Amino acid sequence: MRWIRRKWKAADAREWTREDAMAIVLSPLAYIGLAVGVALSMLLIPSGYWILGITILVILLMHWIIDPKLKAVSEDFEKKQKQFLENLEKIERWEESE
Amino acid sequence: MTVFAPLDWIWMGALLLLMVGCGVLFYRLGKRSEADFFLAGRGLPWWLPAASVYATHTATDTPMWVTGVIYRYGFSGIWYTFFSAWCAISAFVSTRIFRRSLAYTQAEWQSLRFSGLGSELLRGWMSGWQVFMNMFIMGWVGMAMGKLCNYAFGWPLWIGLILFSSVCAIYVLAAGYWGVVMADFQQGIIAFAAIIVVSVWGVAAAGGPGAIVDKLSAMGESWRLNPFHFTGWFTGDFPVVWFLTMMFIALLGGFGMGTSIDWYSEAQRIQSARTVRDASYSIWWGTAIVIVRNSIWAVAVLGFFVLFPNITEAAEYELGWFRLGFETLPAGLLGFFFAAILAIHLSTISTHLNLGAVYATRDLYHHYINPDASQKKLIWVGRISTLILLIGSFIFGLMMKEITKWLIFALWIMAAGVWLPNILQVIWWRFNAWGYLSAWIANLGLSWVVVWILPAFGVIPELPDYLQFWALMLLTSLIYFPVTFLTRPERMDRLVKYYAMCRPIGFWGPVRKEARRLNLL
Numbered sequence: 001m002r003w004i005r006r007k008w009k010a011a012d013a014r015e016w017t018r019e020d021a022m023a024i025v026l027s028p029l030a031y032i033g034l035a036v037g038v039a040l041s042m043l044l045i046p047s048g049y050w051i052l053g054i055t056i057l058v059i060l061l062m063h064w065i066i067d068p069k070l071k072a073v074s075e076d077f078e079k080k081q082k083q084f085l086e087n088l089e090k091i092e093r094w095e096e097s098e
Numbered sequence: 099m100t101v102f103a104p105l106d107w108i109w110m111g112a113l114l115l116l117m118v119g120c121g122v123l124f125y126r127l128g129k130r131s132e133a134d135f136f137l138a139g140r141g142l143p144w145w146l147p148a149a150s151v152y153a154t155h156t157a158t159d160t161p162m163w164v165t166g167v168i169y170r171y172g173f174s175g176i177w178y179t180f181f182s183a184w185c186a187i188s189a190f191v192s193t194r195i196f197r198r199s200l201a202y203t204q205a206e207w208q209s210l211r212f213s214g215l216g217s218e219l220l221r222g223w224m225s226g227w228q229v230f231m232n233m234f235i236m237g238w239v240g241m242a243m244g245k246l247c248n249y250a251f252g253w254p255l256w257i258g259l260i261l262f263s264s265v266c267a268i269y270v271l272a273a274g275y276w277g278v279v280m281a282d283f284q285q286g287i288i289a290f291a292a293i294i295v296v297s298v299w300g301v302a303a304a305g306g307p308g309a310i311v312d313k314l315s316a317m318g319e320s321w322r323l324n325p326f327h328f329t330g331w332f333t334g335d336f337p338v339v340w341f342l343t344m345m346f347i348a349l350l351g352g353f354g355m356g357t358s359i360d361w362y363s364e365a366q367r368i369q370s371a372r373t374v375r376d377a378s379y380s381i382w383w384g385t386a387i388v389i390v391r392n393s394i395w396a397v398a399v400l401g402f403f404v405l406f407p408n409i410t411e412a413a414e415y416e417l418g419w420f421r422l423g424f425e426t427l428p429a430g431l432l433g434f435f436f437a438a439i440l441a442i443h444l445s446t447i448s449t450h451l452n453l454g455a456v457y458a459t460r461d462l463y464h465h466y467i468n469p470d471a472s473q474k475k476l477i478w479v480g481r482i483s484t485l486i487l488l489i490g491s492f493i494f495g496l497m498m499k500e501i502t503k504w505l506i507f508a509l510w511i512m513a514a515g516v517w518l519p520n521i522l523q524v525i526w527w528r529f530n531a532w533g534y535l536s537a538w539i540a541n542l543g544l545s546w547v548v549v550w551i552l553p554a555f556g557v558i559p560e561l562p563d564y565l566q567f568w569a570l571m572l573l574t575s576l577i578y579f580p581v582t583f584l585t586r587p588e589r590m591d592r593l594v595k596y597y598a599m600c601r602p603i604g605f606w607g608p609v610r611k612e613a614r615r616l617n618l619l
Contacts, residue, residue, distance in 0.1 A: 014619075016603050020190060027186040027382065028349045031389055035176055036325050038393035043323070043400070044307045066190060067375075074373035077198055084200055084599055 006068045013072035023066040030058045100250045100424050106433025113288060113437035114265070117444055120284055121269025121277030128273035132464070132476040135274030136202060136456040137370045142279065144376035144383070147367035150279045151384025153286035153445035154363055155182060156293075156391065159242035160442070162416040164392055168399040169415045171336050172322025179392045180348055182360065185385035187352025189378045191603055192524055196355060197368050197377040198600045203228070204356055204365050205461045208531070210599075211523060213592040216531025223538070225461035228362060232454030233487055236263065236447055237494025243443050244495065249417065250424060250436070259495045266444045267488050270451045271481050275370065278448045285441035286387075292423075292438030293391055295431070297398035300422035304401035313404045322400060343564040347517065353603070354521030359513070363453050398422060450491075451484050458483035514567045515541025515574035525604025527593060533582030540577040545570055594618060 005019060033055030040048025102110070128135050138146075167175035185193075201207035205224035209217045240259040247258030269277040304310050314320050321327045328338045351357030355365070364381060371377035402418040409415040423435045459480045464471055471479070519537040522529040548569050553560040561569065587593075593609045596602075598618040613619050 014601050016601075020603075023190045024187050027190060028183060031180075031183045031186045031386065034386060034389050035180065035393055036173075038390050039173055039176065039325065039396050040323075042301075042307060042394065042397040043311055045311070045323070070375040070378055073194070074375040077374050081200070084198075 004065055008069055008072035010072060010076035013069050013076060017069070019065050019069050023062055026058055026062040026065070030055055030062060033058060099252050100432065102433060102436075103429035105430040106436070109430070109433030110437045110440070113434070114440060117281050117285055117288075117441060118265060118269050121281040121448070122272045124273040124276035124280050128276040129477055131473045132460070132480070134276060135477045135480050136452065136460065137366065138276050138279055140200075140370060141372045142370050142376070142380075144371060144379040146279055146283055147371050147377075147380035148382075148384035148387070149286040150282040150367055150445075150449070151185075151364060151380060152387040152391070153282040153289065153441075154449040155360065155384075155388050155446075156286075156289050156442045157239045157242070157446040158246060158439065158443045159239060161395060161419040162242065164395045165399050165402070165418040166412055166416040168396045169403055169409070169418060170412075172319075172327060172400070173325040173396060174327045174336060174341075176325060176392060176396050177341055177344055180344065180389075181358060182385050182388050183348045184351040184358045184361075185364070185381045187349060188361075188364075189352075189382035189385075191353055192355050193364075193368050193377050193381045194374055195524060195600045195602050196365055197371065197374045199596075200369070200599075202366075202369065202460045203457055204362055205457060206465075207355065207365075208523070208534075209465075210592075211588075211596055212531035212534070213589045214531070216535060220531050220535055221461055221465065223535070225457040228457040229454050229462070229483075229487070231359070231362075232450040232457075233490040234494050236450045236454075236487065236491030237496075237498055239443065239446050239450075240491055240495040241498045246420065246439065249420070256496065260492055262440060262443055263447045263488060263491065266447045267451060267484065270448050271484055274477070274480060275366070275452050275456075278452050279367075279370065281448060282445045285445040288441040289438050289445070290387070290391065292435055292441075293394055296419070296423040296427065296435060297394050297401075299426050299431075300398040300419070301401045303422070303426045304404045307397075310397075310401055310404050314400070317404075317407060319403075319407075322403070337562075337564075340562070340564045343567055347513070347567065350521070351517065354517075354524050356520040357513075357517050363449050366449075366453055366456065395419060447491075451487055454487040455480045455483035458487075514570035515544060517567075518571055518575060519578060524602055527597075527606045527609045528582065528587055530582055530585060530588050532585040533578045536581040537574050537578040540574045541570065544573050548573070 003018070004022070005017070033051055037048055037052030037055050041052050042048070127139070130139070133139055164175075164179050167178040169175075171178070196207060199207050199210055201210055203225070205221045205228065208224060209221045211217075212220060240263050241255065243262055244253075244255035244258035247253045248255055269281055273280075301307060301310065305313065311320075311323065314322055328334070328341060329336050331338045347357070355361055367380055367384070368377040371380050399418055402415075402422055406415075406418070409418075420439075424432070427435055459476055463479045463483075464476060468475070516534075516537050519529070519534050523534055548558075548561070549566060552558045590609070590612055594613045594616060597606055597609045597613050610619070
């Protein structure tokens, strides 16, 4: 699936892209599927198994799409976090006195 | 009344000791710094805050709430419990943005996003409101525990209210958020195990899954098995339009911050995760477990309905899941069940004790009273705030009978008129602090008018919940949009700094352009 990008450079990963949109659509579907699928499966109703099975596939697909991007976003941010934290404390006007 | 066998007391005592001990063990880590006392040093792998998200949102009153809606509406009642699904979108949008801000609290985030006097007013208001809300929630949950102990053991209400919250305070005072999150992890496991055991036991008592389906069919109640059974498009107790409104509120709310009352505790979990990725997964998976839990409960409640189909009093059928536990479990397991209820209770109380304290310490004391406070002093202020919150929750709890109606109203007004502004503050650069403040003030006034005053004078009929939501959303927008456009945008240098740090989604064109010009992207 070439239209789903799985290798990210930090600068590109910072942008909001198609992969984010896909996660935003798949994620609520997964929750709805979990709610209905688990309840019906526990009552041994066959449609529950189907819904639960499809939901698990949706969850796997969602992670497959978004995980590489989240990793890239995280790694990029980690490098800057220290500097950002210093900024935050300046805004808070906190100084270590002990 | 329930009578414990010696084995039950052993179960309960051992698990209570484990829960409190596990929290206190982290005393040394909790006292290292403000970031440790309130955010566990921002170093947690995703599964720890995820367990905390799950444990916190399993409160003593949650089984009563879930049982009530499922007993009344069948499986379609599950959508009443679906409000936590704001995390579906939030996990990949507002969670990411908030984690990048590094703000301890929502009030602090607003002081990064907005600037000037409006920002300070907002921070003061938000932190004061959150201190109050956390006390109120603990009073509410504490009183649910009081009622449960009264039902199970015949104790006066105040004993259940005060005793277990005080036990919980031991580890929150000692280890702060480290204690909260570590205790939550094992409390979450204990609670989930108990939910499965009691639910399976209850389903078996009703004759098993197949028998429940057959009995519902024989009773002419098989509509209860349909998760999409509604009472009409616009009519009846549960119309389609209410379902769609709930979906709209829950799912699109994930683009904003504060669209759900749960956001404020989740924000702390988001910030305690070690990376942006860990934050996203903690919110997503913690909520996924909440949703699975609700469905397991729903099946057990259908079993309860088959056993006791003719209960008309809500106060009676809401105790259904607890009754399954107390009335069907054998000696020995009963103590485990009660220990799980304690786990559920302690995880919620501990979260709100520490959450209220972070607003009191970080946003009120540290920001306004003593910006130069040492780390040691901040931790002590955190502990004193925790103690004040605990005592305040007892007072609220004892007043609860008289004030519940008013405070449910307060919760509702927090959701309706400021729902959209909570999203706009995240996705639209031009929305400013004055627009947000005016939305809050307008909402406070208009909600009284729409919900109480106009119906009382017969000007309009009493509106159903979904119409109240849309009316308040529309009416408040007639105030905050003009206020936003009539006041200046936030300072561009503040917005650029915020944009470079948080990379928000939505309509940020001019800010982005300026950030590019300054070579900050």
